[in-house]
Amino acid sequence: xxxxxxxxxxxxxxxxxxxxxxxxxxxxxxxxxxxxxxxxxxxxxxxxxxxxxxxxxxxxxxxxxxxxxxxxxxxxxxxxxxxxxxxxxxxxxxxxxxxxxxxxxxxxxxxxxxxxxxxxxxxxxxxxxxxxxxxxxxxxxxxxxxxxxxxxxxxxxxxxxxxxxxxxxxxxxxxxxxxxxxxxxxxxxxxxxxxxxxxxxxxxxxxxxxxxxxxxxxxxxxxxxxxxxxxxxxxxxxxxxxxxxxxxxxxxxxxxxxxxxxxxxxxxxxxxxxxxxxxxxxxxxxxxxxxxxxxxxxxxxxxxxxxxxxxxxxxxxxxxxxxxxxxxxxxxxxxxxxxxxxxxxxxxxxxxxxxxxxxxxxxxxxxxxxxxxxxxxxxxxxxxxxxxxxxxxxxxxxxxxxxxxxxxxxxxxxxxxxxxxxxxxxxxxxxxxxxxxxxxxxxxxxxxxxxxxxxxxxxxxxxxxxxxxxxxxxxxxxxxxxxxxxxxxxxxxxxxxxxxxxxx
Numbered sequence: 238x239x240x241x242x243x244x245x246x247x248x249x250x251x252x253x254x255x256x257x258x259x260x261x262x263x264x265x266x267x268x269x270x271x272x273x274x275x276x277x278x279x280x281x282x283x284x285x286x287x288x289x290x291x292x293x294x295x296x297x298x299x300x301x302x303x304x305x306x307x308x309x310x311x312x313x314x315x316x317x318x319x320x321x322x323x324x325x326x327x328x329x330x331x332x333x334x335x336x337x338x339x340x341x342x343x344x345x346x347x348x349x350x351x352x353x354x355x356x357x358x359x360x361x362x363x364x365x366x367x368x369x370x371x372x373x374x375x376x377x378x379x380x381x382x383x384x385x386x387x388x389x390x391x392x393x394x395x396x397x398x399x400x401x402x403x404x405x406x407x408x409x410x411x412x413x414x415x416x417x418x419x420x421x422x423x424x425x426x427x428x429x430x431x432x433x434x435x436x437x438x439x440x441x442x443x444x445x446x447x448x449x450x451x452x453x454x455x456x457x458x459x460x461x462x463x464x465x466x467x468x469x470x471x472x473x474x475x476x477x478x479x480x481x482x483x484x485x486x487x488x489x490x491x492x493x494x495x496x497x498x499x500x501x502x503x504x505x506x507x508x509x510x511x512x513x514x515x516x517x518x519x520x521x522x523x524x525x526x527x528x529x530x531x532x533x534x535x536x537x538x539x540x541x542x543x544x545x546x547x548x549x550x551x552x553x554x555x556x557x558x559x560x561x562x563x564x565x566x567x568x569x570x571x572x573x574x575x576x577x578x579x580x581x582x583x584x585x586x587x588x589x590x591x592x593x594x595x596x597x598x599x600x601x602x603x604x605x606x607x608x609x610x611x612x613x614x615x616x617x618x619x620x621x622x623x624x625x626x627x628x629x630x631x632x633x634x635x636x637x638x639x640x641x642x643x644x645x646x647x648x649x650x651x652x653x654x655x656x657x658x659x660x661x662x663x664x665x666x667x668x669x670x671x672x673x674x675x676x677x678x679x680x681x682x683x684x685x686x687x688x689x690x691x692x693x694x695x696x697x698x699x700x701x702x703x704x705x706x707x708x709x710x711x712x713x714x715x716x717x718x719x720x721x722x723x724x725x726x727x728x729x730x731x732x733x734x735x736x737x738x739x740x741x
Contacts, residue, residue, distance in 0.1 A: 245284035260299035261448025276344035277565030288456025296452035300421035303449030310419035321365035323444035340566035345573035357409035363696035364413035391419030393472030401427035418720035498709030503662030507537035513667035584637035661703030
């Protein structure tokens with residue numbers, strides 16, 4: 238423990254209180270730190286500085302200076318790419334540590350957390366490859382004496398506000414591409430899962446990212462996050478989280494006309510046709526429901542199943558769900574605990590409301606309270622049958638291991654049901670009919686359509702939503718372009734005096 242860190246005690250447990258990371262160094266927080274308790278065991282696992290507007294000001298000032306002086310933005314793209322590759326290599330060396338931090342704070346099995354960290358490394362390596370190929374456009378056919386150029390430049394200081402469900406993965410979907418573009422960044426991680434962001438800042442600095450280019454301020458959203466979003470020296474705010482909070486981010490940024498990119502909530506449909514490979518579809522649908530405990534914006538939380546196979550499919554699904562294991566970071570488990578007790582009770586209330594509105598519980602529907610799960614926030618994988626579009630469980634994001642079941646008779650009805658929510662992040666189609674697959678891929682109003690898979694992806698593929706699921710894209714070349722802006726340069730050559738015809 239360094240002189241800038243202090244111990245936080247809770248009974249017999251003591252943890253290191255982590256400070257902010259500003260201008261290349263750890264900065265201790267003032268006041269009482271934020272305590273983080275494991276959602277799986279109830280034990281104290283971390284403590285973070287409770288960031289203030291003054292801390293955000295210091296971080297933004299450091300980023301502004303770093304960007305304006307060009308210590309990072311004016312480096313050749315290939316050199317930025319080399320630094321990012323070293324950053325990715327250090328992440329790989331520390332994969333076990335990053336995994337443990339995320340698993341302890343999120344409450345999921347380490348196997349799941351590790352896969353997410355490895356995905357973050359893939360994103361960083363891909364962003365590194367893009368850093369050297371950012372380019373504009375030149376027009377040489379505008380006349381013999383006229384050349385036009387459109388130049389793509391880094392947008393400046395990016396405020397990155399990151400959620401708690403995938404701390405390392407979502408951060409790297411933003412940060413790696415912002416750095417590849419030449420931006421400086423101020424990161425505000427969730428107050429529940431801040432440890433990995435602080436470690437990543439240290440690793441990036443060790444890889445060669447100059448002081449001030451990457452800063453991390455921990456704290457609550459309504460204090461530190463709000464101030465970051467409304468800060469006059471931030472050029473872009475990239476936020477991932479709920480749709481309700483996304484609206485607040487937009488309101489905070491509007492005074493300065495700050496550009497905003499939002500990846501928000503989802504209510505994805507999984508559409509299973511009678512001609513699908515039912516074994517694959519059962520596995521895929523279940524994965525879409527319970528991945529990361531259902532705390533995933535892309536969760537396939539609405540099962541739309543063709544009427545003539547519905548009973549057979551649900552029998553297979555509920556039988557498979559009954560065999561899933563729930564446990565914490567150190568258990569051999571398929572899914573973990575929900576993020577905190579308040580969220581646990583919110584999920585249970587959604588289940589109760591669905592039943593009161595006419596749904597039936599086909600599987601799960603309860604909290605696990607046995608000796609293994611007594612101190613954690615565990616909800617059994619839940620299947621709610623006979624749900625209609627009028628039910629809250631059909632329309633609203635539950636963010637837990639809960640799937641609603643609605644039957645359809647043909648492709649038109651399936652598309653209509655899938656689109657009958659305010660969200661448009663992702664949908665999945667399970668079919669062996671190429672006509673059905675192509676038709677639905679066009680008719681579904683979502684940023685991603687999966688065919689015979691779900692919650693899939695690659696660093697090369699852009700990710701983002703339609704409608705209330707937000708706007709802007711992460712990953713892919715488009716994800717890098719989000720952190721740039723276009724400048725047009727117009728050049729006349731061989732100019733003759735008097736050619737402007739000033740008198741008309």
